[in-house]
Amino acid sequence: MAEEMDMRTPVSADLQVNRALLKRIFRLPRNGDCKLCLFRAAGRGALLCYLDGMCDAARIDEDILRPAKLPLAFSENADAASVARDAFALCDCETTGEMRAAVSAVLLGKCAVFIDGCEEAVLADCRKPEKRAVGRTVSENVVIGPQEGFTESLRTNLTLLRRIVRSERLVSETFDVGTELPTAFSLVYLDGRADEAVLSEVRRRMKNVDAPFVPGTGFLQQLIEDHPRALFAQMLQTERPDRASACLAEGRVAILGEGSPYALIAPITLFHLLHAPDDRFLRAQYGTFLRLVRFLGIVISLYLPAVYTAISLYHTHILPTSLFTSIAEARARVPFPVIVEVLIMEISFLLINEAGTRIPSQIGPALGIVGALILGQAAVSASIISPIMIIIVALTGLGNYAIPDYGLGVAVQMLRFGMLLCGAVWGLYGVVLFTMALMASLCGMRSFGETYLSPAAPSSRHMELLLRRPMQERKDEAR
Amino acid sequence: MNPLSQTEGTVRAPRRALIVLAAVSVTARVTFSAAVDVQTAGNAAWLQALLFPLACAPGLSAFFYLTGRPVPRPAQSAVCVLFFILFVSEFSSWLYAAAECAAYTTFSDLPLLALLLPALAIAAYISSLGGDALGGLGQVTLAVVPWLFLLATVWQIRDMRPVYLTPILGGGLHAILRGAFLCAGAGLSLPAGLWILWGAGKEEIPVGERRRAACTSPLLCALAAAGSLAILGMLAPNYTGSPRTPTRAMEQLLMGGGASTSVQFPLMLLWYSLLLLGCVFSCSSAAQSLNVLVPRLSLRACSWLSALPCLALIPVWMRLGNARETMLAWRWPLFTGGLILSAFGVWIRERRNARRAR
Structure with a gap:
């Protein structure tokens, strides 16, 4: 209850109040991961808050501390937005007046900078989380075709998709799913290609998930699919960016999650589960x-x-x-x-x-x-x-x-x-x-x-069942 | 069903899919009736099947008229009561035929109830799944059945003798026409079932779909049933008893006459599938008519409530034995009468409304 009160408190102009609040929220000094550093910037007191290991220490030194300590880095009455614009050597900076937003940003790996006299905090993106390199797929091996698979990093996975689908219409909407411990998920689709009804249904289900912790795409799948008691999965889990991209080009949507080396594809039919990734190659x-x-x-x-x-x-x-x-x-x-x-x-x-x-x-x-x-x-x-x-x-x-x-x-x-x-x-x-x-x-x-049995029942001539059509007849797939 | 899903509840299947379901099950029913239940025409059974759409013509015209306009509630209820009774009896006769087939091929010692109950439960379960499942099942069956039949035909092609189909008129013209009317009793379940599955006149149906249901489907059913019966008729029987008994007819249907025993595998799969599909079609039609009569009941409850009276009717079929032909005779006037009377009622109502408007 007290923690909720702390989170609801707005960012204070008094640096010491913010410091005390952050200490309570992050359980300092018991918690060794959270770093609170007081420093002076352009003659004013400032407080830097970040999680050790989630940020790049060299970038904090070079892009935040060093420029901010210059005597004329910002004027005496400058607000947080001016500080972010004039003093820091980072392009991804934003400000917030809410302590909850500042704490969420710190948990995501950003740095929060509180400046004496400012009722807003600057959130600077210096993230450098540990992650494994892009590797070969484990469960979807192919003889001919790309060999790389998704990793556990959401950012890397989105990059892998963007590298294949080079289109300004590729949209990635971010959702935090989980009522107590939220996990970041991205809903990815090709705007104008994906069915709007499917998109709004996926958004609705993801927003309405009522589970305390959803640590990966496998958990999310069980929570949002149509028939949880059915033996057959109604969403496709793939660890291949090329397969996910092909599905996006067909107008389907993909869901990527932080910590999951898989993309969830929807809507699907039984025949998607029967088709192997290298069929198209x-x-x-x-x-x-x-x-x-x-x-x-x-x-x-x-x-x-x-x-x-x-x-x-x-x-x-x-x-x-x-x-x-x-x-x-x-x-x-x-x-x-x-x-x-x-x-x-x-x-x-x-x-x-x-x-x-x-x-x-x-x-x-x-x-x-x-x-x-x-x-x-x-x-x-x-x-x-x-x-x-x-x-x-x-x-x-x-x-x-x-x-x-x-x-x-x-x-x-x-x-x-x-x-x-x-x-x-x-x-x-x-x-x-x-x-x-x-x-x-x-x-x-x-x-x-x-x-689920489309195109067999109801029958349709526009989709593949078992026979693969030659590529010349499939030109309509990616408009 | 996931509570987050918006697709919960009964989803109405595409009307085309339901036409397929009705057509496949009616083809099987007509073939089975002509081959096993009505044997007066002998080797001209295929002609009976070819002529049955003519006997269906009055009922089909009434169906075409009815589906073109909304039907008032009293007429709807009256026809649904009649059709509920008919479809329950149809369902029980299908069940009995399926169990009889299974018993004939395999389980001669097993009580018939042990074969009836699983089929009854599966039919009620499938019916309770709603339109998508019904329509889809019809389409999947239509995709599989021709291949099974083709396999069985190719397997037996060397044993076929077209000469067995002569003389063309078999048991005589009178017998053929009588058989055609009896087959029409089974064939009329196509328009009656479709009228109910399409919502029992709650909405107007586009002309194209009405035409497809009333004209094209019965003709295709007749051609398919006649073709199957002609192929079966060309097979040399290896049964030594009387050629006009249901046992001999069943032998011909399930085991391809005197052909190799291996052919029985696709034939058994074919006939079990078709008979069970017929059970599903009649059970779902009965359930839908009950649902129209008592809209408060869920489709699941209606399906199980339609399945239960069948158990009581089974002993009647067992006692009747070969006299099922008599029961079959009653279906034609009842189905035709139901459709024509309701079409007439709607026509009178429309005329009265038009007079008032003037």
Whole structure:
């Protein structure tokens, strides 16, 4: 309560009052990060406040302290705006009469300069936060195409986008999201290209987020997407500036956040999650072929165990006799029903997969040995599973790895179990039932107003589904 | 649904998408009726399907007239009561057909209820999702079904004998015409369902969409159903019993006659999908008519309330068995009568209003 009162207090003309206030707000002297430096500038007392490590100390010396200490740096009655204009050697200076704004600027890494007799503070931008350099992408690797990915710095990410989208129409609106600990997010779009209704909806949702702390784009996505309980994400997370730029050119909006090496793209359809980033860098024929391979991967990953279970439990009559005999021979010594066999292998595969993600790289090969020897060879030798089951699970796993979006891959893994159970209980009839429910719920979903299965349902000729059109036919994309 | 989202609630689907849903489900229904329920025409079943739009003509004209103007509330309610009863019975017959198919191919020992309940629950769930889901599902099915049918046809092409379609008139002209009227009972659910799904006369529909729904769609349904029946009719049956039994017809429909057993895979997927789509269409039409009658009820509640009476009707179907043909006969006069009477009521009201204005 007292802190809120302090924050609401306007900047005082008395330097000592401001100093006492800042000491209380930043918990000095307990807090070692905040620096308050008293100095004399043009014969008047001044107070410099900044956070250690967030500012460039050399720039503070060169651009603020040294020029301000010159005898005729500013006149005796000069106000804060004149000081900022005449004394400091910085182009990015602004003034504020509110203590809250001054504190927010200091938290962002700026320097606040309070001058005796002035009821405003000068906020000078000397930021130099620590950040990692632009590096290669981690989860969206491509064979052909740019290799650089977003970093955790919002400023760097915006620069990466601006370098690709050289247009005065590229707008970046800044939002602070989080009621207690605000995080900076930027809503980026091409003005005139992005749908105004989508923009105002995104703005509205971002402003109305009622969460104390939103530390990244992943958190924000969960808070603003249309169907939080749905298995499929309704916003695309990409760590590639080229992909985000392509989406901006299509009229979509991107959200970048401080501390997140990802851009959130909206609105999207399911097919955005199926398309890989390097589709556009390849010739249309190659891109189309690879898309079809990925689609086949999804179909195999989702249906293969369920269809195998359904056919071997209920519809053996549709198998050719030779295949039926070989499956029956392989399963002759296995003591479990097919569904138990499939579940054992599926769960083992999931465990290996998850362990492989978390395991330190030095002991990664050991995991391969465990997976291949123990779960493969040993389980077959012990007649716990049949060899054909290894083929089924391996194909299913490969299909899952062909899915370009990590979240979509996890969703397909989860749905596979539902499909498997329906296949085991009702055979192909159950598989069709589950598929219809899944399709209908996908058709009923929307991402910021856009139907999720568009352009398949409702059908549209203006967007790509699986086949990639040659570039000559896509000239309308970036007006 | 995210509370921040503005797209909450029932979203009305594009009318085109709903036409697709209705057309696909009606094509399946007409094919199924001509192949399994009405077998009087024998190998001329495809002619029955080709002629059914003629029998639908009076109902379709009334539909074209009705959708061109707002319908007064009393007429709307009266027709919705009639259509609710019809669609609930339609839904239960679809459910029974789907479960019968599943039982025939796989689960002969399983109680029929175990096959009916999941289909009933899924149909009610999909219906409760609203227009976008319904229209989208129709379009997705339309994108998949032709490929499955093509696959099954190519697979069996060597076993097809056009000679099985002769003599052209099969069981005779009288039988064909009677079959066409019976198929029209199923086919009329297209205009009736669309009238309800489009809002039961709450608003005026553009001429282009009315024409597409009343003229183009039934013709396309007839061509698709006739084509499928002709292809199925060309297959050599390997069933040794009486050629005019539902079991033999089901064999022909689901297993492609005497063709390789592998072809049963796409055929089973095809028929399960189409029968379940029919369940969804009739359940959502029944739910929408209930929603028009009781606007305070949510679409979700209406969907589940429409699904429940079906359970009571299933034993009736089971007892009737092959006599479903009799029930099918009642649908044509009821659907046609409902549409014509309401069109007549609207016409009288408009005339009276015009006289008063003069």
